[in-house]
Amino acid sequence: MDYFLGIDIGGTFVKGIVIDNNGKLLCEGSVPSGCAEGGDKLCLNILSLCNRLESEARVKPAAAGVACAGMISDSGDVLFAGNLFLKNFPLKEKLTNLLQIPVTVVNDANAAAYGEAVFGAGKNFSDSVFITLGTGVGGGIIIGGKLFTGGKGAGAEIGHTVIVHGGKKCTCGRKGCFEAYSSATALIRDTRTAMQNNLSSRLWLCGGLDKVTGKTAFDFAETDEAAKDVVNAYVYNLACGIINLANVFRPQVIILGGGVAEQGESLIAPLQKRLDAKIFGGQEYAPVKIVKASLGNLAGALGAAACRINDSSVKG
Ligand SMILES: [Zn+2]
Incomplete structure (x- = not known):
């Protein structure tokens, strides 16, 4: 051994x-x-x-x-x-x-993707794409059981692919990147904006703008219209990035990690529904399943x- x-x-x-x-x-x-x-x-x-x-x-x-x-x-x-x-x-x-x-x-991010592929949520599959929804949007791509890292190891920067042409400014200098809409940072920004535009929203019960986390909008989505709108917009944009990845790599699984993925089914169910409806050619022949990462911070x-x-x- x-x-x-x-x-x-x-x-x-x-x-x-x-x-x-x-x-x-x-x-x-x-x-x-x-x-x-x-x-x-x-x-x-x-x-x-x-x-x-x-x-x-x-x-x-x-x-x-x-x-x-x-x-x-x-x-x-x-x-x-x-x-x-x-x-x-x-x-x-x-x-x-x-x-x-x-x-x-x-x-x-590549290490986490490989860890999930070998020991975690991707272990029964040869092809997987791992997406972390944290401060940024990171990712890792596993093809045929191996990590694809691109030229000089600089590839798989899935967070910096554009999903809204001319959209919100990204830290990388482009506009409209996946990361600028789907990171926890973006979700917090959009939750705060919704609060400022809706002074009677229940979102304010979180304790104020500086108490907002990536969880806040989900916590109030069942009981507050403004929160529901934030979650729906977040899911719509995240689904767009996921469908792009599904269409390029057609993996068996897309694994979501990072803080926002802790929402589990309340995030994954609407994402899966949208992916099923929009993936190229439909899901029957080569289905892509969205799952939550299973190894946590290890x-x-x-x-x-x-x-x-x-x-x-x-x-x-
Ligand atoms: Zn970017």
Whole structure:
């Protein structure tokens, strides 16, 4: 039996796990990332986490998979990760030296997609598309059981495909991106706008504009027209992005993760209905099912470790 470390670097915490090559979880833990103090400090924090996990699991891992936000080069450098304050940082090289085992660095959304594909909601399917609905809209694409990351690993940026031509401004510089309508950030923005336009809306019962979350509009959708309108518009736009992905990749499953996906069936049922009605050629021949991610916040660490276990990637 071989053992693997899975590490997921977040802006605040680094999560770590040890699994065996069947995916059995031996232990998990976390450490503050300390990214603001620089990449070297981050690597030392990861080393201390890995030492702790190794002694707890009482095994010697053969290799480590590391999930990290941002653009990752083929050689494992973090070219740019704004939230982690990293730019052109040789993460793979530094961690290989510190941990003294082989290290693979993967983009975090791709790692989560692969984790769900191998161990989670996509495990019975060869083709899946994973969509995270969080601060932004991230994604990962699995084709024939392998991760498709595109040229230089820079592909699968599904959040930056336009769904409303000339629409709302996106952080990437384009207008009308999927992310500008379907992220939790966008949902919060639209909920606040609805409140400001409807001063008698029950949405105000959440406690005020600064208390709005990605959950608020869903909480009041049954009892308040303005909230219902926000949810309906959100579902309409998210469905548009999902139908585009379904028509391009025709996966067996589309897996929704991130905070907004916690709505479960009240989000998935209307999305599935719209997908069924609009997918090219109809659903009978090659149905696409929308499901909720099942690994929670361990998806990235599990996927990164799985990338070490399997030959994971399809290059663009
Ligand atoms: Zn964009």
